[in-house]
Amino acid sequence: MIKTRYVLTAACIAWAGLANGEAGGDPERGAQLYRQCVGCHQVGEGAVDRVGPHLNGIFDRAAGQSEGYRYSDGMQRAAAGGLVWTYESLDAFITDPRSLVSRTRMSFRGFDDQQDRDDLLAYLRTFSADPQNIPESAPTAVAVDHSVAPEILAIVGDPAYGEYLSGECTACHQASGAANGIPSITNWPTEDFVIAMHAYKDGVREHPVMQMMAGRLSNEEIAALAAYFEGLE
Amino acid sequence: MKFNRRAFIGTATATAATLSAPMFVRADGHSKPRVVVVGGGAGGATAARYIAKDSAGAIDVTLIEPTRAYYTCFFSNLYIGGFREMNSLGHSYGTLAAEYGINVVHDWATGVDRDAKTVTTAGGYTIPYDRLILSPGIDFVDGAVPGWDVSASNAMPHAYKAGSQTELLRAQIDAMPQGGTYAMVAPPNPYRCPPGPYERVSMVAHRLSEVNPTAKILIADPKEKFSKQALFEEGWNNHYSGMIERIGPDFGGENVEVDPAAMTLSIDGEVTNVDVCNVIPAMKAGRIADIAGITEGNWAPVNAADLSSKMDENIHVLGDACAQGDMPKSGFSANSQAKVCANAVRGALTGSSVFPARFSNTCWSLIDTNDGIKVGATYEATEEKIAKVDGFVSQTGEDAAVRQATYEESIGWYDGITADMFG
Numbered sequence: 001m002i003k004t005r006y007v008l009t010a011a012c013i014a015w016a017g018l019a020n021g022e023a024g025g026d027p028e029r030g031a032q033l034y035r036q037c038v039g040c041h042q043v044g045e046g047a048v049d050r051v052g053p054h055l056n057g058i059f060d061r062a063a064g065q066s067e068g069y070r071y072s073d074g075m076q077r078a079a080a081g082g083l084v085w086t087y088e089s090l091d092a093f094i095t096d097p098r099s100l101v102s103r104t105r106m107s108f109r110g111f112d113d114q115q116d117r118d119d120l121l122a123y124l125r126t127f128s129a130d131p132q133n134i135p136e137s138a139p140t141a142v143a144v145d146h147s148v149a150p151e152i153l154a155i156v157g158d159p160a161y162g163e164y165l166s167g168e169c170t171a172c173h174q175a176s177g178a179a180n181g182i183p184s185i186t187n188w189p190t191e192d193f194v195i196a197m198h199a200y201k202d203g204v205r206e207h208p209v210m211q212m213m214a215g216r217l218s219n220e221e222i223a224a225l226a227a228y229f230e231g232l233e
Numbered sequence: 234m235k236f237n238r239r240a241f242i243g244t245a246t247a248t249a250a251t252l253s254a255p256m257f258v259r260a261d262g263h264s265k266p267r268v269v270v271v272g273g274g275a276g277g278a279t280a281a282r283y284i285a286k287d288s289a290g291a292i293d294v295t296l297i298e299p300t301r302a303y304y305t306c307f308f309s310n311l312y313i314g315g316f317r318e319m320n321s322l323g324h325s326y327g328t329l330a331a332e333y334g335i336n337v338v339h340d341w342a343t344g345v346d347r348d349a350k351t352v353t354t355a356g357g358y359t360i361p362y363d364r365l366i367l368s369p370g371i372d373f374v375d376g377a378v379p380g381w382d383v384s385a386s387n388a389m390p391h392a393y394k395a396g397s398q399t400e401l402l403r404a405q406i407d408a409m410p411q412g413g414t415y416a417m418v419a420p421p422n423p424y425r426c427p428p429g430p431y432e433r434v435s436m437v438a439h440r441l442s443e444v445n446p447t448a449k450i451l452i453a454d455p456k457e458k459f460s461k462q463a464l465f466e467e468g469w470n471n472h473y474s475g476m477i478e479r480i481g482p483d484f485g486g487e488n489v490e491v492d493p494a495a496m497t498l499s500i501d502g503e504v505t506n507v508d509v510c511n512v513i514p515a516m517k518a519g520r521i522a523d524i525a526g527i528t529e530g531n532w533a534p535v536n537a538a539d540l541s542s543k544m545d546e547n548i549h550v551l552g553d554a555c556a557q558g559d560m561p562k563s564g565f566s567a568n569s570q571a572k573v574c575a576n577a578v579r580g581a582l583t584g585s586s587v588f589p590a591r592f593s594n595t596c597w598s599l600i601d602t603n604d605g606i607k608v609g610a611t612y613e614a615t616e617e618k619i620a621k622v623d624g625f626v627s628q629t630g631e632d633a634a635v636r637q638a639t640y641e642e643s644i645g646w647y648d649g650i651t652a653d654m655f656g
Contacts (some may be wrong), residue, residue, distance in 0.1 A: 164588045167283070167572035171565060171593070172649040181645025208625040209595055209609055216591075216611055216622060 025115075025122025033120045036108070043127045051188050052106060058085050059128035063101075070187055072177065074103030090124070091117050105187065107179030146199035153191055155223040162228025165221055168213060175232060186232045193226035265293050266582035269352050269362035271342040271521055273298030273326060275307075276368030276551030276567035278654040283575035285333040291583050295336040295360055296329065297352065300396075303655075306426065307564045308647055309395035311599060313403045314436030315443075322395060328656035342369075345525035347545055364578050367533070368551040368567065369519025370394070371425050374531065377515035378418055380491040388493035389510040392433075393425065405509045406440055412447040413508035416498045418489055419454040420513045423532075425553045425562045427460035428608070430513055432598040435465065438473040439601055451507070452479040453500045455487030460561075461598060461608055467629045468600035518554035532556035537614035538590050539577035540570050549574050558618025559610075566594045568650055573614075590614040597643035603633070605640030 034043070040052035047054040053066035064071045064079030071079070078101045083089060093100045094117055096110040111117045166175075169185060177186040185193070199205040200214035201222075217225070270281045273296055281296040288294075302323045311317040329335045338360070344353035345365065352360045373391065375382070381389060392402040406415060415437055419430045434450055441448040450473075459465075469477050480486040485501020491512060497504050517523075517531035527533045527542040533550040534543040535557050542548040551574060552567030560566040573590045580587035595609030610624030627639065 160586065161588060163287075164572075164576055164586075165591075168569070168591065168593055170649065170653045171568050172595075172646045174649050174652050176652065178648065178652075179645070180648050181641040181643070182649055209607070212609060212611055212623055212625055213593065 025118035025120070025125075027119070027123040027126055030119035030121070030123025033111070033116055034123055037120075040106075040108075043124065051192055055124055056127050058090070059087070059125055061085050072103060072105040074101050075105070078104075087121060090121055094120065103178065105177050105179070105184050107183045146195055146202065146204045148195050148198045152198065152219050152223075153194060155194075155219055157190070157220070157223030157225065157227030159224065159227040159231060161221070162224035162226070165217075165225050166228050169225070169229075172209075177232075186229050188226070188230060190223075190226040190230045193229060194222055197222045197225070263361070265291065266363045267293045267295070267361060268364050268366065268578060268582070269360055270294065270296045270366045270368065271298075271352065272368035272370060272519065272552075273300075273303055273337075274368060274370055274552065274567065275305075275564035275650065275654055276553075276571045277366065278303070278326075278329065279568045279571035280366050280368065280549075280551060280575045280578075281335050282329055282333055282654065282656055283572055284579055285329075285335050287575065287585070288579050288583060290334065292579065293336070294334075295338060295362075296326070297338045297340055297342045297354065297360070298326065299339060299341045301325065301339055304395040304399070305564065305647075305651065306393070306395040306429075307650075309392070309399045310429065310432045310436045312399055313392075313406070313433065314439045314599065316436075316599065316602075319396075319400060324651055324655045326655070332656055342521050343524070345521065345548075347525065347548070350547060363547070363582060365525075365548045366551060366574065366578070367519075367522055367525065367527075367548060367554060368571070369521045369554050371516040371518065371553045371562075372520050374515040374517050377420075378489060378491060378512050381418075381493065381512045381514060385491075385493035385512075388496070389491060389512045391513050392511060393429070393513050393516075402509070402511060403440070406437060407444065409441075409445055409448055409508045411445055412449075413445070414449045414451055414505070415441070415509040415511065416451045416453070416505070416507040417511045418491065418498070418513060419452055419456065419459075419486075421455045421487070421515050423562060424513075424516045426596070427561050427563075428465075428596055428598045431459055431461065431465045432600075433511070434477060435468065435473075435598070435600045438469065438476050441476065442473060448476070450477045451498070451505065452477070453486045453489045453498065454479055454481050457482055460596075461606055461626065463629050464606045464627055465598075465600065468604060468606075472601040472604070516553075518550075522550060522554050529556070537617075537619040538573075540574040541577075549578065558612075558615075559621040560592060560594055560612055560619050561596065563594055563596055564650065565596065566592070568653060569593050592619055595646070597639065597646060599640060599643070603637040603640050605636055605638075605643055607639055607643070 040050060041055050042048060042050055043055040047056050049066055049069040053069040063083035063085060064075050094111050097104050097106040097108055172182050173185045177184045197214045200210040203211060268284055270277045281294050284292055285294045302325055304322045308317055308322055312319055326337045330337045341355040342352050343355045350362050390398050390402045392398040417430060417434060434452060438450055480500055488501045490499040491510060496507055498507050498510055518528055518533050522528050522533045527544045527548055533555050535541060535550050535555045536543060537558060540549045540551055542550055551570045553562040569592045577587055579585050592612035595607055597605055597607045599605050606627040608626040611622045612619045613622050
């Protein structure tokens with residue numbers, strides 16, 4: 001009983017607070033803020049779906065429409081309900097993703113500050129064709145912050161072993177993909193997963209628990225975990 | 234091979250036959266191997282869930298647990314501090330029964346016949362097993378604190394099994410007179426949740442600083458040192474300066490006596506009147522381990538590789554009740570041990586792959602609002618024991634953002650581990 005459920009409230013409150021909006025944002029500052037997003041979302045020429053869908057042409061697109069991307073049940077439900085990414089709905093979403101789309105896999109905590117949201121959306125808008133016609137730049141989004149040798153990336157993991165090893169992960173990270181203070185690790189592209197784990201193992205990413213957990217995983221074990229979590233329903 | 238658990242009930246019968254390929258003959262001719270788990274906490278619930286989930290119907294799993302609603306001991310201090318509601322700590326066994334096909338029996342296990350391989354219950358039932366997993370948590374050592382016994386647990390609560398005791402303790406703290414004294418008799422090693430008493434003190438101090446700022450906290454402690462000591466003491470100094478006094482063994486903190494009728498605490502012969510007395514006595518394995526005859530001293534010794542009892546290869550002991558080596562007695566440890574044990578038990582009963590044991594633990598504690606700390610380690614199985622490999626601990630002097638992130642992480646962990654236990 002008594003499990004936490006995300007509250008499915010419409011984002012009316014957030015919308016009511018919509019400020020100066022469309023013209024007011026600073027895309028250069030938005031580009032800086034976007035660094036918080038690039039771990040999951042690519043944008044720009046050649047951008048593809050990674051942990052999250054790419055964000056080219058996001059404005060005025062219906063939700064859940066990036067072909068081939070596996071959306072959460074929550075996002076699929078919102079899409080079926082007719083959610084369209086307008087300035088207002090994007091503003092509400094990046095204020096608090098889960099208050100707009102309950103059970104979205106997007107575990108980002110949100111931007112509290114209206115100016116931050118305006119700037120970020122001004123930046124994202126430069127990657128939507130209409131109404132602004134600004135040439136697309138090179139991809140800003142590099143989902144990876146660490147380089148891993150190709151032979152390590154080439155290892156094909158054993159998902160059955162990964163399933164056993166995953167018991168060490170699911171003491172904290174939820175197998176359902178729900179995230180609340182601890183990020184979701186399901187449905188990642190295997191390469192991103194492997195690179196992230198090696199970044200902890202090599203001490204490039206700072207988090208004492210993750211450095212410790214990754215530190216004793218072999219290359220094969222990391223590949224096994226990546227294979228398991230990539231396919232987790 | 235992977236199963237969608239919602240589809241599990243429908244497909245279980247069909248897949249069971251193919252999965253249990255090496256058919257092991259049961260002594261009594263029962264068609265499926267049977268696992269009985271006693272105790273539905275972090276060890277037992279996790280073990281039952283993993284065996285049921287991963288065997289996909291090839292093993293009959295029975296979970297014996299007396300309570301219908303389980304209240305986690307971890308995070309119960311946060312209830313005392315006012316950071317959690319009691320119902321946010323409660324969990325039912327409905328999902329384990331409905332989605333995992335576990336036979337959940339709400340009863341007390343009162344006997345184990347190791348020759349017949351049966352468990353008997355207070356309700357009068359006899360339940361056969363091929364493997365028995367005991368995860369009974371802790372009980373208190375009789376006479377550990379002179380003057381205190383279980384009949385005094387309303388006057389002087391332990392609040393070290395969560396639920397009504399925790400609610401009682403908080404109510405007593407709220408009813409303290411202004412400037413009154415909350416006393417804690419801290420337990421000797423080893424005990425459940427090493428940072429627990431000190432997080433408790435932090436949460437009591439938080440509560441008192443809001444409603445009763447001139448109140449005092451007095452700790453009688455038989456231990457020279459305690460978990461995360463430098464971090465707690467720094468935090469107490471920062472947040473609750475002058476409120477907390479700890480008397481260690483060098484000043485007689487191990488020589489205590491209580492009088493529940495008079496509400497007094499005697500430390501090394503010096504008697505103090507107290508308003509709340511939180512007595513946390515010395516601990517031992519939950520009684521069923523003793524009844525099964527697999528304890529040595531206060532705990533049940535186990536082999537590191539599969540948590541099997543050193544006295545009976547068909548019984549495994551998880552969590553607080555077992556003596557395994559270097560892991561602290563914590564919910565995280567019990568959950569970690571349960572997954573290793575589940576893999577080994579499933580392998581023994583159905584021939585599925587058995588992977589090498591690996592263990593980990595992390596304990597978060599809250600000192601004050603958004604001031605979280607943590608300690609953790611990884612472990613491996615050796616011939617002798619579960620042995621520590623590597624570890625870390627929060628640092629003194631960390632900035633507020635790090636501490637807040639640590640606290641927020643602990644909330645995520647709570648949701649994660651309870652999902653891992655109860656489905």
